[in-house]
Amino acid sequence: MKSVKISAVLLKMAFSLCILLAAVGVYSQKALQPYDDWTIQVLNQLRIYEERLELTSQSHEFVTGRLDNEGTEWVNIELPAGYTYHILGVCDHDCFDLDLELHTTDNVMLSSDVETDDYPLVSVTPAERTIYRVKVIMANCSSEPCRYGLGIYRSE
Structure with missing residues (x-):
């Protein structure tokens, strides 16, 4: 029993x-x-360029998106005071030129990288906790849509 x-x-x-x-x-x-092949390319590009540019303190989750040729998109990012932040953009292998503009919520442009390349970098040092707007510009995409990624890094 x-x-x-x-x-x-x-x-x-x-x-x-x-x-x-x-x-x-x-x-x-x-x-x-699972991520699609293009998003995986973007995530790999972020890791490659963060190493090349010696960006070692990732402060936020990666942001990914997709845009057609000459398309734009706004991404809001909240940044605490006391540090300099670098915002790195990358795109997939069908993209040859990605640009970034950093704006205040009042649409004042603080920084931009509109070089003809696929890894723009903008920086800011907030005096107080602030929300910034990042304008992502897909300046040259050969096979639409192209994927992009943003990495946000803090330097001490």
Whole structure:
């Protein structure tokens, strides 16, 4: 009788464990949706250029998006005071020129990088916690849409 009770308890525990593992598996699949090839290119480009430019303190999650040739998009970024921040832009292999402009919320341009390249960099040192607007400009995209990415880095 005792072994039947233990077997029933073990069976219930095993069943509960299977349900829990199934739930975790479903959650993990949703949380880890695969990136498309172009977004992966952009994330790899961010890592390559942050190393080349010696940007070592990533302060925010990467921002990614897609734009057609000559398209623009605004991205709001909140930055605390006390540090200089560098905002790096990159784009996929179908993009040959990406530009960035850094604006206040009143649309005053503080900095821009409109060189003919695919890794613009703008910087700012906020005096107080501030929201900035970054204008992303897809200046030359050969196969629309092109993906872009932004990395935000703090220097001490």
